[in-house]
Amino acid sequence: MRLKESVRKAVVSQFMRPRGVGGWLAGWEMALRPSNRKRNSWAVGLLEVGPCDRVLELGFGPGLAIRELTRLATRGHVCGIDHSEEMVRQARKRNARPVRAGLVDLRLGSAEELPQFDQPFDKVLAVNSLGMWHDPEARLKELRRVLAPGGRIAIVSQPRCPGATAEITWLGEREIAERLERASFTGVRSETLALSPPVVCVLGVR
Numbered sequence: 001m002r003l004k005e006s007v008r009k010a011v012v013s014q015f016m017r018p019r020g021v022g023g024w025l026a027g028w029e030m031a032l033r034p035s036n037r038k039r040n041s042w043a044v045g046l047l048e049v050g051p052c053d054r055v056l057e058l059g060f061g062p063g064l065a066i067r068e069l070t071r072l073a074t075r076g077h078v079c080g081i082d083h084s085e086e087m088v089r090q091a092r093k094r095n096a097r098p099v100r101a102g103l104v105d106l107r108l109g110s111a112e113e114l115p116q117f118d119q120p121f122d123k124v125l126a127v128n129s130l131g132m133w134h135d136p137e138a139r140l141k142e143l144r145r146v147l148a149p150g151g152r153i154a155i156v157s158q159p160r161c162p163g164a165t166a167e168i169t170w171l172g173e174r175e176i177a178e179r180l181e182r183a184s185f186t187g188v189r190s191e192t193l194a195l196s197p198p199v200v201c202v203l204g205v206r
Helices: 002-016 020-032 034-047 064-072 085-094 096-100 136-146 166-182
Strands: 054-058 077-082 104-108 121-127 147-157 186-193 199-205
Touching: 034 064, 034 121, 034 147, 034 186, 034 199, 054 064, 054 136, 064 077, 064 085, 064 104, 064 121, 077 085, 085 096, 085 104, 096 104, 121 136, 136 147, 136 166, 147 166, 166 186, 166 199
Parallel strands: 054 077, 054 121, 077 104, 121 147
Antiparallel strands: 147 199, 186 199
């Protein structure tokens, strides 16, 4: 039992912060899993990204949503921050053409230490990463600061723990909505994607 629990923890840690060979495999699985592709594409669609929008994604993983964002923000700019060197490498490779063209900027970093940006963003996206932030409310206030007036944020959550249920999704939805409101976002609303367990996207406006 101890060995099984140790293995489980090692696997979970790789999905939280992929590194080394195990991280490469975790990124490969995240990129190929149909539910991940569907979840990211759905979330991007909810942001209503325009051709000239500037978009920031926190925790972009293997770069699935980044790829979707570049198809929409064709004359804008897409920036991503991730704390895994392996995910930065995979996402840059997956989005090599827009990276070379200067449309996409993917950086190693974290929500706790956002870099200085020369212009505000129109949209901000975070898919299954808020749970890894220290002091999420402080981070949300900081993200509100880097959004342009009227800019939109989308926080996506799908519980991935063993035995995850729809009830856990709904509890997470309420918590995210309350945090967005405490961070002074307005027009907070939620959308649901029928996967197993369900995915929730909570949106707010600066």
